[in-house]
Amino acid sequence: MELLMSDQAKGSRSNWLLAHVLVVFAFLYLPIAILILYSFNGEGVGGFPPHNLTFGWYRTLFSDSPIWDSVLNSLEVAFAAMGISLAFGIPAALALDRAQFPGKAVFRRLVLLPLILPGVITGLSLLMLFDLAAVRLSLVTIMLGHGTALISVATTEVFAGLQKLDRAQEEASLDLGANYWQTFWRVTVPNLRLPIIGAALLIFTLSMDEIAVSFFLIGRDNTLPLEIWGRLRRGITPEINAVSTIIFLFSLVAIVLWYRLRVKAEGSAEVGSELIESAA
Amino acid sequence: MFSRAYKFVVTAPPLIWVSIFLLLPYFLMLCYSFWAVSPSQTIVHSWNIDNYKELLTKGVYWETLLRSMWIAVRVTLFSLSLGYPMAYFLSFYAGRKKEILYQLVIIPLWVSYLVRAYAWKTILGSDGVLNTLLQYVHLTSHPLDFLLYSPFAVVLTLTHIYTPFTFLPVYAALEHVPRNLIEASHDLGASPAQTFWKIVFPLSLPGVVAGATFAFVLSLGDFLAPLLLGGPSGIMISNIVVSLFGAAYNWPLGAAISLGMLAIVISLLFFSERLEKKWSFS
Amino acid sequence: MNPSSATTTEAATPESAITKPTLLRIRNVAKSFGRNLVLRDISLNVAEGEFLTILGESGSGKTTLLRIVAGFESATSGELWMGKERLDSQSPYRRRVNTVFQNYALFPHLTVEENVAYGLRVAKRPPQEIQQRVAEALDKVKMTAHATKKPSKISGGQQQRVALARALVNRPELLLLDEPLSALDANLRRQMQVELKSLQREVGIAFLFVTHDQEEAMVMSDRIALLRSGELEQVATPRRIYSHPATAYVAQFIGYTNLLKGDVRDGIVRCGTLSWPTSLPNGPALFSLRPENIRIGGVDSPPSEVRVRGHLLQRAFHGATELIRVECSNGLVLTARTQSADSKTSELELAFSPEQAIPVRESPERS
Numbered sequence: 001m002e003l004l005m006s007d008q009a010k011g012s013r014s015n016w017l018l019a020h021v022l023v024v025f026a027f028l029y030l031p032i033a034i035l036i037l038y039s040f041n042g043e044g045v046g047g048f049p050p051h052n053l054t055f056g057w058y059r060t061l062f063s064d065s066p067i068w069d070s071v072l073n074s075l076e077v078a079f080a081a082m083g084i085s086l087a088f089g090i091p092a093a094l095a096l097d098r099a100q101f102p103g104k105a106v107f108r109r110l111v112l113l114p115l116i117l118p119g120v121i122t123g124l125s126l127l128m129l130f131d132l133a134a135v136r137l138s139l140v141t142i143m144l145g146h147g148t149a150l151i152s153v154a155t156t157e158v159f160a161g162l163q164k165l166d167r168a169q170e171e172a173s174l175d176l177g178a179n180y181w182q183t184f185w186r187v188t189v190p191n192l193r194l195p196i197i198g199a200a201l202l203i204f205t206l207s208m209d210e211i212a213v214s215f216f217l218i219g220r221d222n223t224l225p226l227e228i229w230g231r232l233r234r235g236i237t238p239e240i241n242a243v244s245t246i247i248f249l250f251s252l253v254a255i256v257l258w259y260r261l262r263v264k265a266e267g268s269a270e271v272g273s274e275l276i277e278s279a280a
Numbered sequence: 281m282f283s284r285a286y287k288f289v290v291t292a293p294p295l296i297w298v299s300i301f302l303l304l305p306y307f308l309m310l311c312y313s314f315w316a317v318s319p320s321q322t323i324v325h326s327w328n329i330d331n332y333k334e335l336l337t338k339g340v341y342w343e344t345l346l347r348s349m350w351i352a353v354r355v356t357l358f359s360l361s362l363g364y365p366m367a368y369f370l371s372f373y374a375g376r377k378k379e380i381l382y383q384l385v386i387i388p389l390w391v392s393y394l395v396r397a398y399a400w401k402t403i404l405g406s407d408g409v410l411n412t413l414l415q416y417v418h419l420t421s422h423p424l425d426f427l428l429y430s431p432f433a434v435v436l437t438l439t440h441i442y443t444p445f446t447f448l449p450v451y452a453a454l455e456h457v458p459r460n461l462i463e464a465s466h467d468l469g470a471s472p473a474q475t476f477w478k479i480v481f482p483l484s485l486p487g488v489v490a491g492a493t494f495a496f497v498l499s500l501g502d503f504l505a506p507l508l509l510g511g512p513s514g515i516m517i518s519n520i521v522v523s524l525f526g527a528a529y530n531w532p533l534g535a536a537i538s539l540g541m542l543a544i545v546i547s548l549l550f551f552s553e554r555l556e557k558k559w560s561f562s
Numbered sequence: 563m564n565p566s567s568a569t570t571t572e573a574a575t576p577e578s579a580i581t582k583p584t585l586l587r588i589r590n591v592a593k594s595f596g597r598n599l600v601l602r603d604i605s606l607n608v609a610e611g612e613f614l615t616i617l618g619e620s621g622s623g624k625t626t627l628l629r630i631v632a633g634f635e636s637a638t639s640g641e642l643w644m645g646k647e648r649l650d651s652q653s654p655y656r657r658r659v660n661t662v663f664q665n666y667a668l669f670p671h672l673t674v675e676e677n678v679a680y681g682l683r684v685a686k687r688p689p690q691e692i693q694q695r696v697a698e699a700l701d702k703v704k705m706t707a708h709a710t711k712k713p714s715k716i717s718g719g720q721q722q723r724v725a726l727a728r729a730l731v732n733r734p735e736l737l738l739l740d741e742p743l744s745a746l747d748a749n750l751r752r753q754m755q756v757e758l759k760s761l762q763r764e765v766g767i768a769f770l771f772v773t774h775d776q777e778e779a780m781v782m783s784d785r786i787a788l789l790r791s792g793e794l795e796q797v798a799t800p801r802r803i804y805s806h807p808a809t810a811y812v813a814q815f816i817g818y819t820n821l822l823k824g825d826v827r828d829g830i831v832r833c834g835t836l837s838w839p840t841s842l843p844n845g846p847a848l849f850s851l852r853p854e855n856i857r858i859g860g861v862d863s864p865p866s867e868v869r870v871r872g873h874l875l876q877r878a879f880h881g882a883t884e885l886i887r888v889e890c891s892n893g894l895v896l897t898a899r900t901q902s903a904d905s906k907t908s909e910l911e912l913a914f915s916p917e918q919a920i921p922v923r924e925s926p927e928r929s
Contacts, residue, residue, distance in 0.1 A: 013472070017369040021381075024362050027440065028388045031399035034409055038402065049416070092294035099287035107295060110302050116494060117545060118501020120518045124525065124538050125305030128312050131531075148301040151294070180286045202390075209392040211504060216525065225394050232508065236402065244395040251391040258390075259383055276449050276494050463634050464667035466654040468681035468732065478684075482671050561670035561714070 032248060039241035057242040067243060070227035077143050077214075077223055078207040084147025085203050086196065089154025094188075096155070097162045112156070112278055114149040119212020122149050127216040138219035145213045150203045156278050157202070161195030198261045205254045209247075306542065312535035321529050331536035341520070341537070348516040351435055352499040356446075358439040359495045360488065363446035367487075371454040382451070389444035397508050400437045404428040404509070429511025437505045442498065446491035453487025454480070485559040493552040497545050517541065582609040585768050586631070586649070586736055591640030593626055593792075600626050601792045604640070608736065608770055613762050615771045615779040617815075618789035624772045627789070628738050631770065632661045644735065660729035661738040665745065666721045668713040674724050675700070675709040681732040699731035702761065719750050726758075730765060739771045743778065755781050776816045780804070788812055795925070804852075811925035813850035818885065820856075820896050822849040822919060834892035838868050838916035848922050853885060853899035855918035863913040872896070874908045888912060 042052030061067065092111055096104070114122050126145050127137075135141060169191065173183040189196070211225045218226055224247075228240060313331055318324045335341050370381050388396070403409045406423035414420040426432055457480055465475040503518035510516065517537065524534030586608040593601040601623045608614050618624040629635045631642065633654030642649035649657060660681070668677050678699055682692045700706045703723035708716055713724070722742055729737055743751045743758075759782045762769050773779055779786050780800045787797040788811075796808040807813035810821055824833035824847050831840045831847055840847070863869060872890035884902045888910055889895050898912060 014369075014373045017365055017373060020365045021369050024366050024443065025384065027362070028385075028443065031396060031403060031440065032388070032391065034403060035395065035399040038409070049413075088294040088297045091290045092298075095287070095291040095294060098282050099291050101287075101291055107298065110298055111294070113302070116497055116549065118498060118503075118518060118541065120501055120503055120521055121538050121542055121545075124521065124534065125309045126301065127525070128308045128531070128535065129301070129305040132308060144301065148297070151298070180283065205390055209394065211394060215522070225392070228394060228398075232398065240398065241402075244392070244398060247392050247395055252387060255387055255390045256383065259386065263379075274452075276445060276490055458667070460663055460665060460667040461669060463632075463654070464661070464663055464669070465680070466634075467632060467659075467661045468684060468728070469655050470680070470684040471655055474684055478680075479669060559671075561712070 035241055036245045036248065039238055039245045041238060041241075057238040060239050061242045061246075064239065066222075067224070067227060070222045070224045073139055073221045074208050074224040077139060077146060078204045080143035081146035081150055081207040082200050082203050084143065085150040085154040086200060088147075089151045089199070090158050090192075090196070092151060092155045093158035093162055096159055112152045115152040115156075115275060115278070119149070119210070120216075123213035123216035126213070130217070136219065137217055139221050139223075141217040141219065142214050142223065145217045146207045146210055149210075149213055150206060153203050153206065153275065154196075154199045156275050157195045157199035158192060160274050161192045165191050194261055194264055198258050201254055201258045201261070205251060205258075209251070309535045309539055309542075312532050313539050315532040315535075317530050317532055323531055331533045334533060335536055335540065341517075344515060344517050344520055347431070348500055348518075351431055351438070351514075351516065352496045354435045355438040355442055355499040356492050356496045358435070359442040359446040360450075360492060362439070362443045363491065364450050364488070367447050367451035367454055371451060385444050385447055389448075393441060393504065396441060397437050397505050400433065400440065401428065401508050404433050404436075428509060429514065431510065431514045433509040433511075434505050434514045434516070437509055438499045438502060441505075442495040445494050445498075446488075449487040449490040449494075450484060451487070453484040457483045482559070483561065486556040489552050489556045489559070493548060497548060501541055501545070582611060584608070585610045585644065586770075587641075587643040588627075588631070589641045589643065591627070591630060591637045591642065593623070593630060593635065594638050599792060601630075601637075604789075604792075604794060606787055606794065606797065608768055611766050611768055613759070613769045613771065613782060613784045614787060615773060615783040615785070616787050616789055617773060617776060617779040619774055621791075622789045623792040624774075624789050625740060628661075628740055628770065628772050631736075632659060632738050633657055658735040659738060660732055660734040660736075661740065662722075662725045662729050662742045664740045664742065666713075666725040666742075668721055668724055668728070670713055673710050673712055674705060674716070677713070677724055678728045678731050680728065685732075695731050699727040702730070702764070703727045718745055719754065722746065722754065726761070730767070734767065736768050736770060739769060741773055744773070744775075751778075758782065780816070788815065790815075790925070806920055807850055807922055809923045809925045810848055810850065813920070813922050818853050818897060818899075820851040820853065821922075822851055822894075823847075824849065834890075834894050836868050836870060836892070836894075838919070840916070840921075842921060848924060849919040850922045851896075851914060851919050853897045854883075856896060856898035856912050856914045858886075858898060858900050858910055858912060864915075867913040867915050869911060869913045870894070870896075871909070871911050874910060886910075 039057055040053045040055065042054045042056060092107075095101075096108055101107075123145060126141070126148070130137060130141055165188070170183055170187050173187045174180075178186060209225060210223075211229065214223050214226055215229075222230065224243075228243065231237070231240060312323070314327050314329065316324045316326055316328060316330060366385065370378055370385075374381055401408075404427040405411065406425055406428070408428070410427060411420075411423040415423070461479055461483075462475055465479050466472075470478065500516075501518050502516065503522050506514045506516040506519050507522075510519075518541075521534045521537050521541075524530045524537070584607045588604055588606040588608075591601060591604045592599070604627060616624045616627060626635060630637050631649070633649075633652065637650060640650075644658065649659075669680065672680070675696055679692050679696045682695060687695075697706070700709055703726055705720060705723050705727060708720060708724075713721055716724070722745075725742070739758075743754050746754060755778055771779075771782065783800055785797060785799055786803050788795045788803065790811055796803055796812045798806075798808075803812060804816055807816065807819075813819040813821065822833045822836075824831040824836075826832075826840060826842045826844050826847050828844070829839055829841070830837050831842065831849075833849070857863065857867075870890045870892070872888040875887040875889050875895070877887075878885045879902065882902065883899050885897055885899055887895060887897050890912070896912060
């Protein structure tokens with residue numbers, strides 16, 4: 001609905017706002033655009049204007065085996081994190097929606113805390129746990145770390161989905177003779193398909209990019225962000241631009257997919273804000 | 281409708297997991313903060329409050345904390361200034377283009393933090409894109425070195441990261457403002473500007489608080505941007521913690537600082553939650 | 563259909579020739595949304611101090627018309643005049659018109675008082691004046707005791723009063739009401755109708771009231787403008803619109819009626835086996851006959867009355883009266899209204915006087 005006002009006033013106000021929006025979009029996208037551009041720059045990362053455009057850095061990237069090892073590691077971690085987060089996040093959402101128990105408010109805040117807590121604290125606290133328990137740091141500890149931190153994402157998304165769920169469907173199922181276990185798999189989960197897939201996608205993406213927690217829990221094997229990080233300490237090369245570009249493209253696909261799924265589930269455009277609102 | 285067994289099965293596993301992997305670690309962090317580190321770089325489990333004494337008395341910790349807070353405040357203000365008008369535009373002026381524009385805003389949100397911080401690093405350096413561009417068009421004659429390795433670079437990068445984060449809840453809040461309230465305000469004689477300040481803005485405040493809290497807390501505890509772009513003058517509190525767990529091996533002290541940060545964050549969350557409740561009117 | 567001199571409006575028909583100055587002139591207003599023609603050529607005058615109801619079904623365009631007057635929509639063609647000024651070129655926040663919205667649209671973050679004071683604050687009136695006028699307005703709607711509460715803490719009926727006070731405190735020249743009573747339950751609704759009517763008399767401001775409820779319109783209005791598919795069917799006082807409906811649609815929309823189809827030849831109209839004298843020209847004719855104008859019995863009916871026999875199909879109990887459906891000997895089904903009686907007779911004789919068969923126009927189908 002457009003607010004009715006004199007055409008003159010409306011025009012100038014919306015022009016200013018439009019200009020602002022364009023400037024902000026430029027601010028958000030230009031750095032990435034420059035990054036991508038310079039991944040083709042033969043002369044390295046700085047300088048202007050770029051010349052000697054080449055695919056050379058991508059070629060270097062493809063023969064760079066430590067990077068690919070780290071990609072594999074990251075994938076392993078991401079899938080494991082997805083598994084853990086969903087395995088505990090879905091029940092947590094159900095518990096918050098349907099059960100009353102002492103300490104429920106504390107539980108809710110505790111589960112959601114890693115969303116807003118700086119990763120440093122989450123990573124450190126887990127490090128101390130593993131240290132005292134004499135657990136050696138490795139990919140497994142990272143999996144545990146990511147999985148735990150991202151339970152919050154699974155819980156929030158599934159909880160939102162539960163609010164939309166028609167309780168009567170589950171009641172009908174029970175009425176027709178199915179027990180809770182059967183009802184869960186035959187009725188509840190299918191109705192939560194979209195939120196669960198959306199959550200999984202998001203968890204995957206976040207895990208692949210995660211640095212703060214991984215930083216403290218890493219053993220011998222690097223995840224992709226940490227591998228890149230290590231290289232940055234040693235010096236900047238456009239090969240990093242190349243791998244960043246590829247990461248960007250994958251993130252793009254993942255996020256657009258997630259958005260489409262959520263709009264299908266929610267039907268509205270205010271997608272994603274519930275994560276921030278439940279955290280803050 | 282749900283039996284006790286159901287509720288138990290649903291509640292127990294996450295409760296146990298979260299207790300072990302979230303609650304217990306914080307508790308252990310608390311314990312560590314009361315321990316000490318021996319000269320031979322091992323952790324000694326002797327209970328003392330030296331770490332806290334160190335924190336409270338040594339100036340460097342306070343300075344860094346204050347600098348971190350000041351950076352976080354600026355990041356929050358800038359992100360809000362960028363994000364709010366954008367949310368307003370999308371909600372009230374974008375019409376059918378709303379969906380596409382919304383997607384465009386959230387895409388950078390989820391693109392790798394590292395990638396974006398790295399991008400700024402390459403842009404702001406003395407041989408970076410920005411400096412060479414400025415010299416190329418003869419706006420400057422030598423590289424500006426405050427661009428990188430400074431608090432400026434940290435604030436710039438973090439604003440870049442958190443603007444979409446402030447946009448989201450503000451947009452949601454604005455979308456929820458019933459349009460007939462705006463008509464009613466006009467009907468009663470208020471101009472569009474008056475309507476915004478008296479009706480729309482107050483009703484959007486919970487979104488603003490949520491976004492601001494998120495941006496502030498995460499900027500405060502950020503260690504990556506300062507490490508990549510902050511230089512010696514841009515060190516933030518998390519960097520100190522990280523070094524205490526690395527080269528400057530002193531886990532107990534690091535734990536103490538972390539605990540302090542945790543306390544600050546939790547009190548901020550409580551405060552912002554009360555504010556949001558106070559200002560939410562539906 | 564619509565008498566309008568340049569400066570005065572007949573607020574009543576020849577029965578009482580009171581004329582009041584015209585406040586609002588709606589001239590040839592049309593509105594389309596894309597391909598959808600919602601209002602076609604509407605011309606209507608609102609007199610100062612009158613209670614005019616725009617009555618119509620959903621989709622008739624009544625809310626759109628109101629919103630055009632308020633300024634939230636602009637007419638595709640046509641003009642609005644208030645006094646000597648053109649209204650439609652003014653933005654809503656400049657018009658001397660206020661609206662009571664269907665869902666009240668109270669500002670949730672302001673108290674009742676602050677809601678009512680809003681228009682005055684925005685106009686930067688002095689604080690003392692604001693305080694006094696707000697207190698007066700709250701008193702008129704009997705909400706003084708709730709002044710410091712927020713809208714979420716008061717009931718629907720109370721919210722409605724606050725919405726009323728908020729609009730009236732600005733002393734507009736015209737008050738628009740968009741189905742303000744539709745969210746209330748039946749009893750509260752009837753109570754509010756009475757209160758609203760007396761409030762309007764008290765403040766003397768012209769009310770332009772929109773509703774789909776014909777009973778409500780009859781009870782409250784000085785005049786009714788019946789809107790169908792974007793066009794005005796009839797504009798008249800409630801009595802007139804009831805006793806002399808202009809079209810078949812009006813006759814059926816308001817109250818109950820019997821529609822009789824007949825053919826006129828040389829001063830006599832024949833409707834099945836019934837006939838009576840008429841001054842209508844030759845050709846087909848349509849008549850509206852209200853149930854209460856049909857008498858049951860017939861032994862001592864004067865010779866000028868039309869008589870017909872029939873047997874009882876159905877009776878519907880309406881409290882003080884009953885509506886009975888009678889199938890007549892010529893196949894015609896008539897509905898008659900009688901005092902409730904527990905009579906068991908199924909064979910009845912009905913009679914009506916020819917003056918009570920009011921000629922009405924056809925109402926053509928409209929998209």
